[in-house]
Amino acid sequence: EAHLVESGGGQVQAGGSLRLSCTVSGFYVSGLDMSWIRRAPGAGLEWVSSISRGGAGSPTYADSAKGRFTISRDNSKNVVYLQMNNLKPEDTAVYYCADIGGVAFIRGESYSRGQGTQVTVSS
Secondary structure, eight states: EEEEEEOOEEEEEOOOEEEEEEEEEEGGGGGGGGGEEEEOSSSSSEEEEEGGGOOOOEEOOTTTTTTEEEEEEEEETEEEEEEESSGGGGGOOEEEEEEOOHHHHTTOOOOOBOOOOEEEEOO
C-alpha cells in the first residue's frame, strides 16, 4: 500500500525559500512518475511539477513554478523534494506529492497522495 508523507512547509516572507520533502513507503519513487500538486485557499488542485520514472526526460513545471521551483528525487532515501525559491504570496497553498505524472494528473487519472504540508507566504 502506498504511503506518502509530506513535510517541510511553513510560513515565510515573499522572496524566501522552502524545501518540501515527500517520504514514500510501499513503492520505489524511482519506478513511478512523481508530482507535486497544490491547493490554494478556495481553489482546486493545481499541478506544480513532475519528475519522470527512472530519470527519463527532464522534470516539468507549471508556468507559475518555472525558474523558481526544482523537483528532485533521492532514490536511496525514497524521497521526492521540491525546492521552492523566491516564493510569492500566490504560492500559498497546501502542497501534496502524488504518485502520478503531470499529463496523467491533468487527464484525471487516479493517484495516491499524502496529507499535505501547508506553505504560507506573506507579503
